[in-house]
Amino acid sequence: MRDALLRPRITRRSALQMAGAAVLPALIKPARAAEPSTLRVAFAIQPATLDPQKMRVGGVDYNYVYNCFSRLTAQDPKLQVQPDLATSWEATEDLKTWTFHLRPGVKFHNGKPFDASDVVFTFKRILDKDVGSVLRVNFSIVDSIEAVDPLTVRFNLSVAYADLPAAAAAYQAAIVNESTLDTLTTHPIGTGPFKFVEYRPGDQLVMERNPDYFLPGVPRLDRVIIRIIPEFTTSVAALESGAVDAVFDLPPEHIEKLAKSSVAHVEEVQAGRWQGIIWNCEMKPFDDSRVRRAFNKLIDKPAIAEIAMFGHATPTLTPIPPFHPYFRKDIPIGGADIAGAKKLLAEAGIPSGWDLEMYVPGSNPPRERLATAFRDAAKQAGINVQLRIAPPDKFFAEMEGKVRFSADGFYGRATPDLMTYSWYHSSGSWNNTLWHYKNPEVDKVLDAARATNSATEQAKLYGRFQEMLLDDSPGSIIYVQNFACGFSNKVRDVVVSPLMILDFSKAALTA
Amino acid sequence: MAAYVAQRLGAVMVIMVAMSVLVFLATHALPSNAAALILGQYSTPETQAALEHKLGFDLPLPVQYWRWASHMLQGDMGQSFEMERPVAPILWDAFGRSAILAVGSMAVVSTLGLALGVIAAVWRGRWPDHAASIFTYFGVSLPEFYWGLVFILLFGSTFHLLPSSGYANLSDGLGGFIAHLVLPVATLTLTLLAHVTRLTRSSMMEALDSMYVKVARARGLPERLVILRHALRNALIPSITVLAQDFGFLIGGIVAVETVFAYPGLGRMLVGSLERQDLPMMQAAILVLTGVYCLANLAADLLYGVVNPRIRYGGSVG
Amino acid sequence: MAVRLAELTAAQFIRRRRRLPTSLVVGGTIVATLIVTAALAQWIAPYPYDEMHVRDRFQPPNLHYLAGTDEYGRDVFSRLLIGSQLSLALGATATLISMAVGVPLGLIAGYRRGVTDEAIMRVLDVMLAFPPIMLVLLILAVTPPSLLKTAIAIGVLAVAPIARVTRSVTLDLMSGEFMEAARARGERLHYMLLRELLPNVWPVLMVEASLRVVFAVLLGAVLSFLGFGVQPPAADWGLMISNGRAFVDTAPWISLAPGIAMSITVIAISLVGDGLREVLDPKVGR
């Protein structure tokens, strides 16, 4: 079942990858002596900050952290939790005490050895209000954290929590060293496969091979350069002309052209990143469930997915993506029911010709198309939607959670709990930012799901959850977007993860 | 001449002060809450207030201005809210790259524009004139970013002749350095050329129709000398002012062109900081760009004074 | 002063009576056509500008969709027509705003001279000291975008140049003896400005206005490109280009059509400006 994570038609990775780890180091080494291999990858936006704990937006920031830092745990492309700096972990029966055993002999890029104190420091930093890490909420269940010995760390939780190892794989939980805090934003020091070399804002971020990386045989590349190219027309042209070797996160409108290219190709995976429409359930008229139901009826998810993403997306019910084993395939996603929506609106006393402002964070054509497509549907139901497109940062700082109606989208989270709890539990932080949805039944289901270690139990609970939200959902999760990247045909063995990470540690370039 | 220089310098100083006040007020009128922006989604009113105090946002505006302006004068542009890095090194880095682009474009625009203008004026009403005017008409008929896209498609994507994005360090080789500049410079040139060409054409025509050119012809000078020594020398004087004006348009063009060509310069930095409401970055970028424009105008004024003997040699003889 | 009227040679005599310049005729015809089509866009357009035909997405130009369809299956030609309203309205509104402020300022500065003149001109100097795009970006970054605000921002930008042109023409006219004759009659300020000066400033302002419209249309497009312009699904040409640029390889007509439309418009307005200039100053044209 979990194999469905990767859509088979897309990937063109071969058996070479499997054999690679054993054979390739020997093959590559002489070549590298002759000419350092540099992989240049284009990102559309520049890293906002180099401080892992302070990162707020995914994309380039996460990728930089992924390649320069390590976390306690990591998630593989199948979303399975794997060892990183922690080699193993276990929890007490009540799931309230977790112990992580650390990898010995790991060194930071500046030569300092890594030990449990770094983990303690990092998590204390995450929990520090003044740092303002977005991860603080996820870890607010942590009562205390202690270094049992240099290679053992213990987390004491206030509640039972089964997903702590997955939560520790968050990029904001990248382990930093206290002594390098001063230069964290200018010259960060991590333990990852690549060392930070330099960052010229607006231009590029250069990383080089970490020869002391704790996994053998990696990385194979000498350098990775993250080039900032805001225009995809430009970056695609650069890929075709060989000026860059990869383009991160191609928008759907650029996939088709590159798919036909003779020098480059597209690798596309289904990802958990979702986009949808948000209404604030505490604001009129969305406090009326009839209006919420009417809006749900207006939305033709497959049609919008087609318009917004040209088919490079899958309609979904909740943030749990359709390729997830807990996704309820038996619940029909359905199309638009304009007549039904009209009837409900009339019942709720919404007049025809109602003007509604819809705020949309810009710089994201799919999201703008989503909003435009919705506007078209709403028009048929007699609602005049005016789009208000704002610069994303302005939107997130000033509008998100403050306006009654908006389009929005979030990166996929690693576990069903992380996907849902914050958004739908009445104490959830995103819930209280976005739509203020209060449903004691839902709270009960979510609390139960996070306190059990049994997969069947969780599947049942999350299935129930998806059913409950079908009609009365506070905002509509319309689809999950595929994650597609362009690669030069020279590039081998970049791991494209549905978590929107390009793992360059095993990557190589052929002549 | 000394009085002229002093007067121009004084004017520039006054304008810079006025501008810095305007920039300061305008950016402080931004409704966004800087502290909330820095602290992110999980900030509390207390942490915001504490940060506002730390940043001095709770002080009266004149005091804030004074702090900000005096820091600016010392070259301290503050910390980027977003990157938490000092603005100055990032800014000057980007500035240097933009300056290369700007100087390159101005050099091409001025030589090509003057040459085209002179050619059009000398052969007025004939095919070189028409060709020049059609060329320049097309150049200005579309905004920079459009030409940029066309160029990328033609030279970068279709023919793979030139790099369509980015910037190469001079230390990495002259070829790459120049190759990366060709398309952005060509784009900027195309859109700026018309102004210079047309003005040079009309001032050149005015010069060619002038009495002193008639008199120079009456001295039996060959037409080449009449054009180069007599007409051009005078026609160039107004072109200097136009080039300075164009520098302002160039700054606008650079913002768009840097975005299209992924050129890591000041213009892109400015747009980014505006989008992210990164106050210190924004203020510094605007102030520097405006200051550069002022200085360009000052330079043009001074150059104008140097080439124009009326200003250089003020009074009458005797 | 004993300077006589320059002897009017026969060649100049001929020149004075030349027919309308070709540029003015051609440009004027195109501009007039554009204005008429823009005004009648709602009736000419084959489809509503925001009507989606999802099944007909990315259709190249054909008989049903004269300029093809875009990524939503909307008719590019219809959007072009509606877009001409926005682009021309932006150009016209911005220019009107700058004229409404700049012309009176220039007239008063030129007429009053002295301290009034100085005060006005120094303020304008400060405005001119900003690189053109900076002012607009600043205004638009401060507040959410709208067409009117874009127009105001671009209009504000042109106040200083318009006021300067008006002033310099006014100063020229002030040396005209008909102005002194009017003062010798004791005419009031409003008569001097509106009846004696304005009709004479007007032709030069028309030339300047044509420049400003062009500038506004282009700057509007740049702002749309940078994301500070009008809001979708409005069909402003700049926004159409900006949105279409992602499909420039696969569906070039989406960005090409508004590009060509804008190019034609800008060239036509420039031609009108040049033609007017030629009429005013025969030297330039030849």
Next chain:
Amino acid sequence: MSAMSALASPSAEPLLEIRNLTIRYREDDRQVTAARDISFALRRGGSLAIVGESGSGKSSVAGAILDFLGPTAEVTGSMLFEGQDIAGLAPAQRRQMLGWRIGAVFQDPFTALNPALRVGRQIAEPMVQHLGLPLPEALARAELALREMGIDRAAEVARAFPHQLSGGMKQRALIAAALACEPPLLILDEPTTALDVTVEAQILRLLSRLRREKGVSLLFISHNLSVVRRLCDDVAVMYASQLVELGEVHRVLERPAHPYSKGLLASRPPLAAASRGSRLAAIAGQMPTTAEPDAGCVFAPRCPFHEPRCSTGPQLLTITPDGHRVRCWKADALGPWPRQQVAAAAAPVFHRGDALVNVTQVSKTFDRSGGLTAWRLSVAGGRPLLYRSPKRVPAVNDVSFSISPGEVLGLVGESGCGKSTLGRLLLQLLRQSGGSVEFDGADLARLPAQALSPFRKQAQIVFQNVGSSLNPRLSVGEALDRPLALFRLAKPGDRTKRVEALLDMVRLPAAYRKRFPHQLSGGERQRVAIARALATEPRFIVCDEPVSALDVSVQATIVNLLADLRDAFGLSYLFISHDLAVVAQLSDRIAVMYRGRICEIGTAAEVLAPPHHPYTQMLLASAADDEPAPEPAAGMIAAATPGGCVFAARCPYTLGAVCDTTSPPLRPLTASHAIACHLDILPNAAVPPVFVHPDPQRAAI
């Protein structure tokens, strides 16, 4: 003998011979003929003037010789220069002759020098080009050439840029450049028209000397017959693209044969006080721009001697027995040009006591660097950081006079002397810096601007510049209607009638109401401007150079019109002009102004007759200069010492210290005549003695 020189003579080969020169301008489908079948010859060392009014085609002839007419001109006929037909040469060869074989000097010295090149360089240019001299040597020679032009500080002038020189100095430099390669022919196209009368006289003397010393031949283009007399042997008169008369200069000026020549000479006012009844002879109508000579004599429509026969066929240029050429079949039978005379009104007597306008010690100082720009940031230490640059220019300085009702006061002076400023002070278009202006007993300075309305109605102004005196956007009717509406002088229904009456007063047809200024000729515009001034029914009109921009024949009709109106309505004028003869024609009294001060004032007869103020004498001498006299050293933009006599720096009679330090007061000689001068014995001759070289210390160039 000299008359023969103007013709193609088989014996002595002329330097320049023009045969059947015809010039046409074509553009699109239209065509205008600028010169038609022109033939004349200029002997070596001779000098020929081509005289005519604006648009007569005289400049086109010069342009054709210089190959300056451009692609729209079509030139036929032959131009033999030194025996070679230059019309057939390639453009480059013709260009090569310029500056080397043919020098040229043009009308406006203010624009003829390249502002970006040093003067010496521009003089040296032709020597480098044609004589192959290295630049330094050419520059050295340029300096010598400037010295030859009578410039003292030649080295300094050679290094100067044009804007640093006065008009006369520029023209000297241009002549030096034209003569640098010592060409045998010098073409002068109105070389003195843009200059002040005293400077004009100096330039003419210079040219006369150069001609004598260097033997250069002159082709002199001018509209001014009296200027021609001083320099030329022969004169050719052009009218409507035709040569109408050609002959020896004294013969043409003293006994003109063609009616047009007669009219042109007659319309020039004499330099003498005129009686109230006298009027100038005038040529009615205006020159046609597209006359076809095949239909008959081109002058016939304006000719008082016109008969039906004149219009039947083309007029031929016939030779009179004394070698004169005239294009008029009845030239032998013509009498003098008819002179208009008005019933001589008794010379009015004016009483100082009941003055209409009374000006007392009025002064006006312009702050040339007005406004905020006057504030300078000081870079030098010791001064306050901000200071105001002191650039105060006195334009009118302590002037007093009065004008009685019905009286005309003429005001004469050169450009920049403050006469126009004075006129505007009288009308309160400028406010005086000191002194008082009274009108009809009321002190205007004390009235606020709003209260001036009754005064504005009674005092009006007519301007010089016919190009800008009327608002180009208003029709004649609108322009004349406005004062009527403003002062409510006629009921709205009657205003059209009143406008037509005003047009009739200035002898324009009522239909002109609908015309716009660009549809009028210069003379017609000036009539409309006069009508506009008359519309308010004023008692006093300032006429600020009302005829200076007009051709001689038109000038006469306007002067006559002003005289008629004065007599008809009992108007008072302040008649401002640089032209003493025109002023004398119209004025009861004359005031002479120099540098903001009145140096002489008296009745017209008193001012024109000795004794004179030295400056008046200089003006008279320049205007009446018949014979080439030795020119004075160039002293053109002398700065007056503050506090001293304003004329001291140029005065040939300066007494030294007293003139430099003390400003002379106006000293009454008679009840009506006063002169501001320290001299006890004032110059007593109309023609000056040999001009004494002024004190070299002060002789500014």
